[in-house]
Amino acid sequence: MSVTAPAGFEASGVAVGLKSTGKPDVAVVVNRGPLKVGAAVFTSNRAKANPILWSEQVIADGAVEAIVLNSGGANCFTGSFGFQTTHQTAEKTAEILGVGAGDVLVCSTGLIGTGDQVFRDKVLTGVAEGIAALSTTGGDDAARAIMTTDSRHKTTVFEGDGWRIGGMAKGAGMLAPGLATMLVVITTDAVIDAAEADAHLRAATRVSFDRLDSDGCMSTNDQVTLLASGASGTTPDAEAFRSALIAVCTDLAVQLQGDAEGASHDITIRVVNAATEDDAVEVGRSVARNNLFKAAIFGNDPNWGRVLAAIGTTDAVFDPYDVDVWMNGVRVCSAGGPDRPREDVDLTPRATDLQIDLKSGSAVATIYTNDLTHDYVHENSAYSS
Structure with a gap:
C-alpha cells in the first residue's frame, strides 16, 4: 500500500x-x-x-x-x-x-x-x-x-x-x-x-x-x-x-x-579504510561518474586500471600505489599493482560489487551507480520526440 x-x-x-x-x-x-x-x-x-x-x-x-x-x-x-x-x-x-x-x-x-x-x-x-x-x-x-x-x-x-x-x-x-x-x-x-x-x-x-x-x-x-x-x-x-x-x-x-535507464549492471561501490567519510564519498563518486569505467562494466571487462585512474583525480588522502581493488569478490589489484587474473572475475551478473581499500583510515561509504549502455544513449537521444 x-x-x-x-x-x-x-x-x-x-x-x-x-x-x-x-x-x-x-x-x-x-x-x-x-x-x-x-x-x-x-x-x-x-x-x-x-x-x-x-x-x-x-x-x-x-x-x-x-x-x-x-x-x-x-x-x-x-x-x-x-x-x-x-x-x-x-x-x-x-x-x-x-x-x-x-x-x-x-x-x-x-x-x-x-x-x-x-x-x-x-x-x-x-x-x-x-x-x-x-x-x-x-x-x-x-x-x-x-x-x-x-x-x-x-x-x-x-x-x-x-x-x-x-x-x-x-x-x-x-x-x-x-x-x-x-x-x-x-x-x-x-x-x-x-x-x-x-x-x-x-x-x-x-x-x-x-x-x-x-x-x-x-x-x-x-x-x-x-x-x-x-x-x-x-x-x-x-x-x-x-x-x-x-x-x-x-x-x-x-x-x-x-531501474536506471538502459542499465545492464547495478554497481555498488564500497570505499573502505578512508581517512574521512567525505574522502570515501569523493572516491566512490569519482568512479561512479567515470564513463570509461562504466563502459568497461557494460562490456563485462574487469578493467581495474580505470578505477585507479578515476580515484587519482580526487583530493582524498591515500597513496595510489597502495590501493587494493576487488571486483565481485576477486582482488584484481593489490598495492597499486596486478593481483588475481582478470579472467577470474565474472561480470555477467547484473549485480556488480566494487570495493576500494584506501588504507588511510577507518571511514567507509557506499555509492550506487550503473553501467553506461547503448540503450541509455538511445533512450535519452529520443526523450522529447
Missing part, C-alpha cells in the same frame, strides 16, 4: 491525459492527522522548477496537509505562467479539502520547458478527480501516477513497534546527488514534530539518495518529502526511527538504481 500503509493517510492516482499512454499521471496524498507534520529536501540545482520554488516556501513552517504530484510535464522554465499553474494547483487542492494553500506541496516531473493552458487545465482536473478518488488503499495508484521513464513503480513499507513508515519513489534517469531525478514521498504514523522530521530526513537522505549517482546529471525537480500523521499515537525511540527511515530511503534508492 506504499504511502497509505501508515494510519492517517489517503492517496490516489488518476489519468487526465498528461501522458500520451493514457496511464495515471496525477497523484494526491493527504494527511488526515491528527498531526500535520512535514519536512522536505530539494534539489541543489540552481535551476529550480516552479513546484520546487513553491514547495520551498510551503515547508518552511513544517506543516503540510497534502501533496499533489504530476508526471507528464516538469513545469520548469515555463515563466510566470508556470508558477501561477503551481499556485493554482495548491489553491484548487486547498479549496476542495478545506485547508490553506500554503500547506499544500506540489511536485512535477517530465519534459522541461513545456507548459501551456492545456497542461494547466489537465493538472487542475487531476486535482479534483484525484481528491474524489482518495482512499486508504490508494498508495500503489499514486506510485504509478508519478512514473515517467520508470519501467515499474517503486514502493516500500517498514513495520515499527506500533508505528509504520511507507514510501513511494520515481526516477530512472538524471540520477545524481543533490538529489536525483526523483520524486519521493514518505509517510509515517509515528508521533514526531517538525524539527525531528527534518533532522531525521536529512540524516537519511545523506546516506541513501545522496549516494545514488547513476549518470552524473542533476535534475531541476527533485524533492524528497516526509509527512507524519501521528495517527498511531506512538512516539518511537529517536534512534530507532532514524534507523528505520534510513532503511526505507536506502530501499527506495536501490530500487531507483535497479
Whole structure:
C-alpha cells in the first residue's frame, strides 16, 4: 500500500491525459492527522522548477496537509505562467479539502520547458478527480501516477513497534546527488514534530539518495518529502526511527538504481579504510561518474586500471600505489599493482560489487551507480520526440 500503509493517510492516482499512454499521471496524498507534520529536501540545482520554488516556501513552517504530484510535464522554465499553474494547483487542492494553500506541496516531473493552458487545465482536473478518488488503499495508484521513464513503480513499507513508515519513489534517469531525478514521498504514523522530521530526513537522505549517482546529471525537480500523521499515537525511540527511515530511503534508492535507464549492471561501490567519510564519498563518486569505467562494466571487462585512474583525480588522502581493488569478490589489484587474473572475475551478473581499500583510515561509504549502455544513449537521444 506504499504511502497509505501508515494510519492517517489517503492517496490516489488518476489519468487526465498528461501522458500520451493514457496511464495515471496525477497523484494526491493527504494527511488526515491528527498531526500535520512535514519536512522536505530539494534539489541543489540552481535551476529550480516552479513546484520546487513553491514547495520551498510551503515547508518552511513544517506543516503540510497534502501533496499533489504530476508526471507528464516538469513545469520548469515555463515563466510566470508556470508558477501561477503551481499556485493554482495548491489553491484548487486547498479549496476542495478545506485547508490553506500554503500547506499544500506540489511536485512535477517530465519534459522541461513545456507548459501551456492545456497542461494547466489537465493538472487542475487531476486535482479534483484525484481528491474524489482518495482512499486508504490508494498508495500503489499514486506510485504509478508519478512514473515517467520508470519501467515499474517503486514502493516500500517498514513495520515499527506500533508505528509504520511507507514510501513511494520515481526516477530512472538524471540520477545524481543533490538529489536525483526523483520524486519521493514518505509517510509515517509515528508521533514526531517538525524539527525531528527534518533532522531525521536529512540524516537519511545523506546516506541513501545522496549516494545514488547513476549518470552524473542533476535534475531541476527533485524533492524528497516526509509527512507524519501521528495517527498511531506512538512516539518511537529517536534512534530507532532514524534507523528505520534510513532503511526505507536506502530501499527506495536501490530500487531507483535497479531501474536506471538502459542499465545492464547495478554497481555498488564500497570505499573502505578512508581517512574521512567525505574522502570515501569523493572516491566512490569519482568512479561512479567515470564513463570509461562504466563502459568497461557494460562490456563485462574487469578493467581495474580505470578505477585507479578515476580515484587519482580526487583530493582524498591515500597513496595510489597502495590501493587494493576487488571486483565481485576477486582482488584484481593489490598495492597499486596486478593481483588475481582478470579472467577470474565474472561480470555477467547484473549485480556488480566494487570495493576500494584506501588504507588511510577507518571511514567507509557506499555509492550506487550503473553501467553506461547503448540503450541509455538511445533512450535519452529520443526523450522529447
